[in-house]
Amino acid sequence: MIAVMGATGSTGRAVVERLLDAGRKVRVIGRSAERLKRFVDRGAEPITGDASDAAVLTSALSGADAVYAMVPPDYGVPDPRAYYNRFGETIEKAARQSGVRRIVFLSSVGAELPSGTGPIAGLHDVEERLKTLGVDLRILRPGYFYDNFFANLGLIKHQRINGGAISPLVPIPMTDTGDIGAAAADELANGRFTGTTVRELLGPRDYTMKEATAMIGQKIGMPDLPYIQFQDADVVGSLTQAGISNGVASSFVEMSHALSEGRVRSLQGRRPDTTMPTPFEAFADRFAAAYKAQE
Numbered sequence: 001m002i003a004v005m006g007a008t009g010s011t012g013r014a015v016v017e018r019l020l021d022a023g024r025k026v027r028v029i030g031r032s033a034e035r036l037k038r039f040v041d042r043g044a045e046p047i048t049g050d051a052s053d054a055a056v057l058t059s060a061l062s063g064a065d066a067v068y069a070m071v072p073p074d075y076g077v078p079d080p081r082a083y084y085n086r087f088g089e090t091i092e093k094a095a096r097q098s099g100v101r102r103i104v105f106l107s108s109v110g111a112e113l114p115s116g117t118g119p120i121a122g123l124h125d126v127e128e129r130l131k132t133l134g135v136d137l138r139i140l141r142p143g144y145f146y147d148n149f150f151a152n153l154g155l156i157k158h159q160r161i162n163g164g165a166i167s168p169l170v171p172i173p174m175t176d177t178g179d180i181g182a183a184a185a186d187e188l189a190n191g192r193f194t195g196t197t198v199r200e201l202l203g204p205r206d207y208t209m210k211e212a213t214a215m216i217g218q219k220i221g222m223p224d225l226p227y228i229q230f231q232d233a234d235v236v237g238s239l240t241q242a243g244i245s246n247g248v249a250s251s252f253v254e255m256s257h258a259l260s261e262g263r264v265r266s267l268q269g270r271r272p273d274t275t276m277p278t279p280f281e282a283f284a285d286r287f288a289a290a291y292k293a294q295e
Contacts, residue, residue, distance in 0.1 A: 002188050003027040003064040003100070005051050006072050007044075008035040010147055011106060014181020015068050015188070020044065022189055029060045052086070054093045061098035066188050069095075070106035071126060075244045080251045084122025088129045095133055104138045104187045105130055106180070109173050109200060110264030111141055117264055118255030119248075131196050138193040142180050142201040143173030143266070144259065146283040149216065150290060156225065157294060162213040163228035165235045165256035171206035172259050173266050176283055179203075179276035200268045204279050212280055219288035 002019055006012035007028035019026045020042050027045045030036045036046045049056035051072070061067055069091050077083040095103065107123045115121050130137055149162075156162050166172070183201050187193060209227045217225025230238075232253045239249035258264040268274050 001025045001027055001045075001064045003029060003047075003061050003067040005029050005057075005060075005068060006070050007039060008032065009070075009072060010145075010177040011181045011184065012068065012070065014178045015185045016044065018182050018185035019189060022185070024189055027060060027064060029057070052090055054090045054097075057090055057094035058097045061094050061100045064098070064100050066102035066104065066191065067095070067100050068104050068106070068184050068188060069130075071123070075248050078245050078247045080119050080245075080248050081122045081125070084119070085125050085129075088122075088126035091126070092129050092133065095130075095135065100135070102136045102138075102188075102191060102193075103130060103133070104140060104184050106184065107139050107141050108264075109141045109143050109202075109266055110258060111139075112267065113258075113263065116254065117258040118251040118253070120255055120258070120264060136194050137196045138187050139196070139198045140180065140184060140187070140201055141198060142175035143203060143206075144175070145177055145180075146174055146203075146278075146280060147177050149212065149283075149287060153287075153291060153294065156216070156220070156222075157291065160222060161226055161228055162209075162216065163230050164209065165230060165232060165253045165260075166209050167260035168210040168213075168227045168229055169208050170260050170262065171208050172264075173200075174203045174207050174212070174280060175201050175276055176203065176278035179278050183276065198268075200266055200274045201276050202266055202270055202274050203276055205270075207280050212284075215281055215284040216287050219284045220291045 004016050007016050008030045016039050028036050028039045029047045033048045040046050047060040051057050071087045108120045110117050110120045111123045213227035236249040
């Protein structure tokens, strides 16, 4: 039995689908029974509840051979690093009490750094906590999610620009969420990792924000779509206006600086096990479909 946290999220969903396709027994964990139903209909065992509750998560992990562990985003928390640490403590406690011996944990490129990286520093803390368990732990460190561009759909549609706090001309590692889920599922199903190991998950190449924006622009009929680097205060202001806490917004800006300055970067480089197949151009097609669906 393989337990999957965040089963209805972008990476968790891909993990579950890949495992079910392979005929594996899967336990899906999520807050909404309705959203889990698609997997239950395919034979998955559901655990409905809040994974931040140690009792719920311990029950979900009990009897599992392995678990896909991750910290779901919560954009309303005032202190994101404290949130990551609370959630990490819950995962640690549930792992100890349930006795699960194999964990694949979703982290991020740059999580080797203890500070100055925004939410990635929270993932660093969780990594360090999970290392104390003495289990077989595979840490996955993908790059900047392609899916993050969906947050700017409205900006592109209404103002005909793309933008953010990241520098427009610095190549950064990016990764498709479907590739992350596929890699995680393969790790869980094949079970070849032992001890604590790290595997980066990188797209076919690094992309600049200007390049990525141009690809999106071509797909949506705006070939001259510009990327603008906004002032930090403007980014925080727009994010908080959208309902994101000031703490989370400021954390995103800090991460953007770390990416722009090259501090959040690949350490392993591209090799067969770290290079994912999906190029940004393929994501741009999905973005275009979402863009056109709003028309």
